Amino acid sequence: MSRFVRAIVGPRVPPAEFARRPVRYALPTLIFMAARVLLIVSIFFPYWHMELDAPQYPNGLFLTAYCNLLTGDVREIDGLNHYIGMRPLGEAAQFERAAAIYMIIAMFLLIEGAAFIHSKWAVLLAIPAITFPAGFYIDLFYWMRKFGMNLDPEAPLSSSVKPFVPTVIGEGGIGQFKTYAEWGTGYWLAVWAAGLIVVGFLFHMRAYRPLFKKMKAGALGA
Amino acid sequence: MMRGSKVAGARGAWRLTLVGGLALTMLAPEAWAQQPGRRRRGGGAEAAPIEITAEQTAQLTRIANDRKLNFDDLMAAAKTFMPSGRHDEYVLFASGGQSGQIFAIGVPSMRLLRSIAVFTPESWQGYGFGGDTDPVRERLRINGRDVQWGDTHHPALSETKGDYDGQFLFIGDKANARLGVIDLRDWETKQIVKNPLTLSSHGAAFVTPNTDYIIEGGQYPTTLGSSYAPISEYKEKYRGMVTMWKFDRMKGRIDESQSFALELPPYWQDLADAGKLASDGWFFVNSFNTEMATGGIEDGNPPFEAGASKRDMDYLHIVNWKKAEAAFKAGKAEMINGFPVLRLSTLASEGIMYFAPEPKSPHGVDVTPNGQYMVVAGKLDPHVTVYSMEKIKKAIADKAFSGTDDFGIPVLNFDAVMEAQVELGLGPLHTQFDDKGYAYTSLFLDSAVARWSLGGEYDALNDDRPWKLVQKTPVQYNIGHLCAAEGDTVSPDGRYLISMSKWSVDRFLPTGPLLPQNFQLLDIVEPGTTMPVIYDSPIGVGEPHYCQMIKADKLQTWTVYPEVGWDPHTQAISPNAPKSGQEGVTRNGSQVLVNMTAVRSHFVPEHVVVNEGDTVTWRITVVETAQDATHGFCIGGYNINLSMEPSEYLEFTFVADQPGTFPFYCTEFCSALHLEMAGYLYVKPKDAGAQAPAEGSEAVASGSK
Ligand SMILES: [Cu+2]
Numbered sequence: 007m008s009r010f011v012r013a014i015v016g017p018r019v020p021p022a023e024f025a026r027r028p029v030r031y032a033l034p035t036l037i038f039m040a041a042r043v044l045l046i047v048s049i050f051f052p053y054w055h056m057e058l059d060a061p062q063y064p065n066g067l068f069l070t071a072y073c074n075l076l077t078g079d080v081r082e083i084d085g086l087n088h089y090i091g092m093r094p095l096g097e098a099a100q101f102e103r104a105a106a107i108y109m110i111i112a113m114f115l116l117i118e119g120a121a122f123i124h125s126k127w128a129v130l131l132a133i134p135a136i137t138f139p140a141g142f143y144i145d146l147f148y149w150m151r152k153f154g155m156n157l158d159p160e161a162p163l164s165s166s167v168k169p170f171v172p173t174v175i176g177e178g179g180i181g182q183f184k185t186y187a188e189w190g191t192g193y194w195l196a197v198w199a200a201g202l203i204v205v206g207f208l209f210h211m212r213a214y215r216p217l218f219k220k221m222k223a224g225a226l227g228a
Numbered sequence: 229m230m231r232g233s234k235v236a237g238a239r240g241a242w243r244l245t246l247v248g249g250l251a252l253t254m255l256a257p258e259a260w261a262q263q264p265g266r267r268r269r270g271g272g273a274e275a276a277p278i279e280i281t282a283e284q285t286a287q288l289t290r291i292a293n294d295r296k297l298n299f300d301d302l303m304a305a306a307k308t309f310m311p312s313g314r315h316d317e318y319v320l321f322a323s324g325g326q327s328g329q330i331f332a333i334g335v336p337s338m339r340l341l342r343s344i345a346v347f348t349p350e351s352w353q354g355y356g357f358g359g360d361t362d363p364v365r366e367r368l369r370i371n372g373r374d375v376q377w378g379d380t381h382h383p384a385l386s387e388t389k390g391d392y393d394g395q396f397l398f399i400g401d402k403a404n405a406r407l408g409v410i411d412l413r414d415w416e417t418k419q420i421v422k423n424p425l426t427l428s429s430h431g432a433a434f435v436t437p438n439t440d441y442i443i444e445g446g447q448y449p450t451t452l453g454s455s456y457a458p459i460s461e462y463k464e465k466y467r468g469m470v471t472m473w474k475f476d477r478m479k480g481r482i483d484e485s486q487s488f489a490l491e492l493p494p495y496w497q498d499l500a501d502a503g504k505l506a507s508d509g510w511f512f513v514n515s516f517n518t519e520m521a522t523g524g525i526e527d528g529n530p531p532f533e534a535g536a537s538k539r540d541m542d543y544l545h546i547v548n549w550k551k552a553e554a555a556f557k558a559g560k561a562e563m564i565n566g567f568p569v570l571r572l573s574t575l576a577s578e579g580i581m582y583f584a585p586e587p588k589s590p591h592g593v594d595v596t597p598n599g600q601y602m603v604v605a606g607k608l609d610p611h612v613t614v615y616s617m618e619k620i621k622k623a624i625a626d627k628a629f630s631g632t633d634d635f636g637i638p639v640l641n642f643d644a645v646m647e648a649q650v651e652l653g654l655g656p657l658h659t660q661f662d663d664k665g666y667a668y669t670s671l672f673l674d675s676a677v678a679r680w681s682l683g684g685e686y687d688a689l690n691d692d693r694p695w696k697l698v699q700k701t702p703v704q705y706n707i708g709h710l711c712a713a714e715g716d717t718v719s720p721d722g723r724y725l726i727s728m729s730k731w732s733v734d735r736f737l738p739t740g741p742l743l744p745q746n747f748q749l750l751d752i753v754e755p756g757t758t759m760p761v762i763y764d765s766p767i768g769v770g771e772p773h774y775c776q777m778i779k780a781d782k783l784q785t786w787t788v789y790p791e792v793g794w795d796p797h798t799q800a801i802s803p804n805a806p807k808s809g810q811e812g813v814t815r816n817g818s819q820v821l822v823n824m825t826a827v828r829s830h831f832v833p834e835h836v837v838v839n840e841g842d843t844v845t846w847r848i849t850v851v852e853t854a855q856d857a858t859h860g861f862c863i864g865g866y867n868i869n870l871s872m873e874p875s876e877y878l879e880f881t882f883v884a885d886q887p888g889t890f891p892f893y894c895t896e897f898c899s900a901l902h903l904e905m906a907g908y909l910y911v912k913p914k915d916a917g918a919q920a921p922a923e924g925s926e927a928v929a930s931g932s933k
Contacts, residue, residue: 063854064313082854085828089901162829162901 016124016214017221030213037206038121038132042114044199045135049073049110052190053142058083060183069095071146073106073192090181091161098149113138117203124214132203139197147174304762307751310337318713320726320777321383321397322747327770328378330399330410335713335724335777338749338765346408346417347378347401354860354871355417359846359880363797367420370404379403382499382774384433384442386477390504390599390718394782396480398442400432407433407444407473411480413786414873416796421482424565425452425469425489431500431513435475437718441549442473442482443502445513449494453565459522463634468492469569470500470513472549472556480799488556488568490575493635494520495543496536499592499658502549504718505599507617509550512602516589518542518633536589537608541642543583543633544593544604546620551580576636582624583633585642587613592658592709596667597718600684601647605656605669612656612669612680614695616647648695652678657708658774660715662722664755665689666698668715670707670727676700677710677727677750679759690755701759703727703748704735709774712752721779725750727761728772736766744768747775787855789875796876805849805877813837820844820884826859826872827851828899831892834907840887840914847879848872860895863909869895887913 019031054071058079068078076095084094113135120131155169163181172178178185280288292302310316316334319341324331328348332341347368349356356364356376368376378401386396397410405423410416423429423444431445449466451457457465474486495515503510521535529535552570555561555578561568575581587609594603602615622628623644630639655673662668665686669678679701681687683694692698709728713721732746744766751762789796793805806823811832814821820842825832826849838844850859852874861878862869865886870878894905 079854085852085854089829162904 012221014123014125014127016128017217018124019213019217023217030209034206034210034213035121037202037209038117041135041199041202041206042117044195044202045110045114045117045138048192048195048199049107051192051195053193053196054146054187055190056185056187058183058185060181070190073110073142074103076103089161089163090167091158091164092153093156095153098153099145102145109134109138120203124210125218128210129207132207136200136203139193139200142193142196143174150174300760304751304760308336308338308749308763310334310339315780317780318724318777319780319783320711320747320775321385322728322767322772322775323380323383323399323770325381325770325772326377326379328376328380328401329770330380330383330397331767331769331772332415333747333765333775334780335726336749336763338747338763342415343769344397344410344415344417346380346399346410347375347404347406347420349376351869352871353416354869354878357867357869358878359866359868359882361881364417370406370422375404377403378406378408380408380770380773381430382433383776384435385776385778386439386475387435387437387717388439390437390508392714392717392776392778392782393439394778394784395477396439396475398433398435400429400444402428402430402432402447405429405444405446407442407482409475409480409482411799412783413799414789414796415785418797419481421473421484423469423471423489424567425454425471425569426450427454429471430498431470434500434502434511436502436511436549437504437508439475439477441487441553442475443500443511443549444471444473445497445500446470446492447496447498449496452489452491452569459524462494462522463520466494468495468497468515470497470511470545470547472552488552488561488570490547490552490570490581491572492545493518493572493633493637497545498590501593501595501602501716503595503599503617504597507595507599507602509548510617511547511549512593512595513545513547514542514586514590514593514604515545516542540588541585542588542590543639544586544590544602544615546582546584546640547575548580551578555580572635572637576632576638579624581637582620583637583639584615584620584645585630585639587611591656594659594661594716596682596686597661597720598685599718601682603659603667603669605659607655607657607672610654610656611649611651612659612667613646614648614650614683615645616684619645619647648683650680650695650697652680652697653700658710660710660712660725661720662712662715662752663689663720664722665692666752666755668710668712668725668752670710671700672706672708674700674702675705675707675729676702677707677725677759679752699759701750701761703729703750703761704731704746704764705733706730711775711777713777714779716776723753724777725752725759726775726777728775730771732764732766735764739768745771747772788853789873792851792853792875793849793877794875802877802879804847804879806847807849808832808851815842818842822846824848825851826861826894826905828857828859829894829901829905831861831894831905831907835910836907837910837912838884839912840884842884842911843881844884845879845881848877850874850876850878857898858896859898859905861892862895863890863892865890871896884909884911887911 024031052070053073056069058067067082070078080095116131117135120128150172154172157169175187316337318335320333320335322331328346330344334341345353345355351357380399381402383399385392395412397412399408405426405428407421408417409419411418426446428447429444430447434443446469449468451465452467469489469492471489474483476483496517498514500513517536519536519538523532525531555570560574561570586604587606589608590604591607592605600617604613623640628641628644630641632638652669653671653674655671657670657672659667659669665682666679667682671678679699680697681692681694687694707727707729711726713723727748729746729748732743735746747765747767748761749763750759752759791801793801795802808825811823811825813836820838822836850872857874859872861872866882888911890909892907892909
């Protein structure tokens with residue numbers, strides 16, 4: 007291994023040292039592993055829900071967003087939205103939904119890499135997963151704002167419903183509808199994953215920083 | 229690196245999560261993603277138990293006194309009132325009599341839920357208003373003539389093991405000897421079959437315990453096939469009949485090719501009922517005019533009403549339909565008017581039918597829930613006569629016959645088969661049952677409902693002595709049929725009872741000389757002598773005859789058609805249903821095809837141009853999935869009106885023989901912009917030929933998106 011590669015990948019744990027303190031060295035790996043599992047599992051759970059309540063819909067209308075899919079009463083909501091000139095919801099975030107699964111696989115692999123790298127560079131690989139929940143929120147807000155603010159001025163109700171920014175989380179309203187939006191299980195799993203990665207890095211630092219320093223000092227030269 | 233097993237284990241788990249995780253992502257099925265969202269609201273909240281304060285009692289008393297209500301009235305109101313949004317416990321399917329419809333009524337509120345058009349065109353449901361080739365109009369045609377009404381008598385819910393299963397509903401048309409089949413998923417009539425042998429059938433519809441067959445019993449004999457025959461040849465040529473219509477549950481249709489009839493003597497067969505449990509495999513038909521009186525009051529003969537009531541006894545027809553089915557399958561039926569008929573000689577020789585004497589001119593025959601007893605109501609006799617299936621079987625085995633009738637059918641000894649006679653009052657007609665060992669019989673002349681105790685195994689269910697009248701409740705007035713909750717099944721509920729009172733006289737505000745019937749609700753929950761009338765419900769459409777009451781939760785009713793483009797005639801997605809983006813008008817010679825979609829609040833296209841004389845086929849898909857988002861579609865002047873329910877596919881064809889400009893519009897107030905949901909049909913006159921669109925399949929008008 008070249009000196010440069012070693013500086014990035016960081017020191018390996020000598021077997022004797024690992025045998026002496028297995029928990030210290032295994033812990034960051036295990037925490038990253040847990041984060042990776044959560045991230046994968048989150049694919050199967052909704053990231054975001056919105057319920058729309060109006061007098062003539064006593065059971066409410068529902069939108070459910072998975073990381074790669076928008077389901078629920080999309081047809082009905084699109085039908086209603088045409089009155090105010092909103093574009094069909096299926097046109098929103100098409101790229102993001104198509105890429106979501108691959109992005110999560112990529113994050114999964116990057117965290118695997120982060121567990122392998124025993125230097126501060128590991129943080130770089132984990133940044134996508136750590137910032138993923140925030141990114142999801144920003145993207146959701148972007149699309150909702152874009153759709154709410156770009157209403158067709160020729161739509162039947164354009165004179166009574168002006169462009170607006172829909173409420174991304176919490177209670178909102180439009181026309182006779184009250185909207186309630188909240189994060190779904192999938193989103194919280196992604197948040198937990200991000201949190202675990204941060205915690206994992208504390209243990210990562212505790213385990214490998216001393217070794218890294220020693221390596222720099224040449225004590226552990228190959 | 230040959231370390232401790234812990235390390236190797238950690239590495240192994242690591243790889244496992246990597247491979248497993250990747251595999252999981254590949255599997256990520258869309259099906260997983262179809263879980264419905266949570267429901268914040270919905271479902272009628274049950275009211276918490278209440279306590280009425282002294283102050284509230286005073287308020288209630290004041291209102292009662294202002295409105296002149298006594299305590300029983302308040303109790304009746306409390307038992308029947310349904311708060312907004314609360315659903316009834318039962319659904320009553322009532323014949324609509326001469327209106328040719330069925331009414332669905334909620335019990336105990338007695339609120340009319342809707343009507344179902346069967347034998348009569350009905351415009352709200354778009355039934356029979358779909359252009360020149362409407363299958364409904366075809367269905368309502370008899371021998372080339374539009375017969376646009378029916379005399380609906382007896383609805384029959386489909387049964388599984390003798391209990392209502394909530395899947396189908398059948399009803400007979402007495403005037404024209406037809407049967408209608410209604411699918412209770414969408415509450416629409418799917419089929420009408422016409423009996424080729426006769427023109428009148430009263431004993432329909434009654435189903436066998438698993439709905440293998442629907443029984444249609446006749447009424448006024450004619451020749452089989454209703455050809456001309458003078459009354460002087462009555463005994464030789466006129467015949468009664470009962471038809472076994474085979475029901476194909478998978479297809480939801482009567483299979484005419486598997487159906488057959490039984491030739492009966494020219495008595496006037498009346499009501500029927502299928503056996504169950506102890507009497508499974510049998511059915512029973514009453515008769516009157518075994519005198520074979522031929523009337524002729526104009527010639528000084530006794531009128532039918534006298535001639536047909538002369539003898540003291542008529543015949544209960546006891547039919548082993550399983551044997552009849554076997555004889556039919558063995559090829560022992562004869563084709564008459566294209567329909568297989570088991571002749572009387574076969575019925576006698578195969579031991580298919582027996583007669584039991586019954587007091588003269590009875591009306592209803594009703595089988596008890598356990599199938600053990602047949603209750604025959606006297607009509608002109610103050611008794612009901614109860615026959616025992618056990619005794620009937622024994623009498624047949626012992627050949628305890630008093631002889632045969634004129635047509636060779638063995639007549640069982642009355643004493644050998646009769647279990648009991650119970651004197652109830654004047655004019656007993658029909659009987660229903662509860663779960664406490666009581667029977668309920670309508671008394672037409674007494675205008676009352678009689679509760680009486682059954683014997684045999686039912687004796688243990690109550691304190692009353694068997695076969696005794698227990699209580700009579702007056703009803704207003706002239707009760708015909710009655711109906712207890714699931715009261716003609718193997719497991720009656722013993723809850724509510726409907727008195728189908730034919731005369732209302734003074735019960736309601738005057739409505740001119742034509743008065744509504746009165747459906748009266750009786751509370752039969754309390755045992756013993758209390759059985760109050762708790763609601764009067766005017767039925768201002770037709771003269772209903774029979775009804776059945778099913779627990780509402782047995783119905784598996786669709787709230788919306790399962791998928792967009794659904795054809796209710798086939799209960800499947802139609803390959804012809806235009807999808808969004810496929811709309812347009814195409815021409816092939818003088819055939820014009822309109823592909824249209826409808827959604828709140830527009831049709832696509834909104835302009836349709838055709839030439840005078842074109843045959844126009846118009847296909848519409850309702851691109852809606854929300855409950856109750858129903859549209860209509862009418863073309864004034866062309867007698868077209870459709871009910872377009874969410875996701876439904878509709879097609880109609882007409883000849884554009886009337887030139888002009890015809891607005892079409894949505895006839896249901898579907899949305900705030902409902903009035904804007906309209907368009908124009910332009911029929912160019914022939915003499916404006918030069919402007920006519922060229923032939924071929926080019927679009928001549930299209931409002932494509
Ligand atoms: Cu409409």
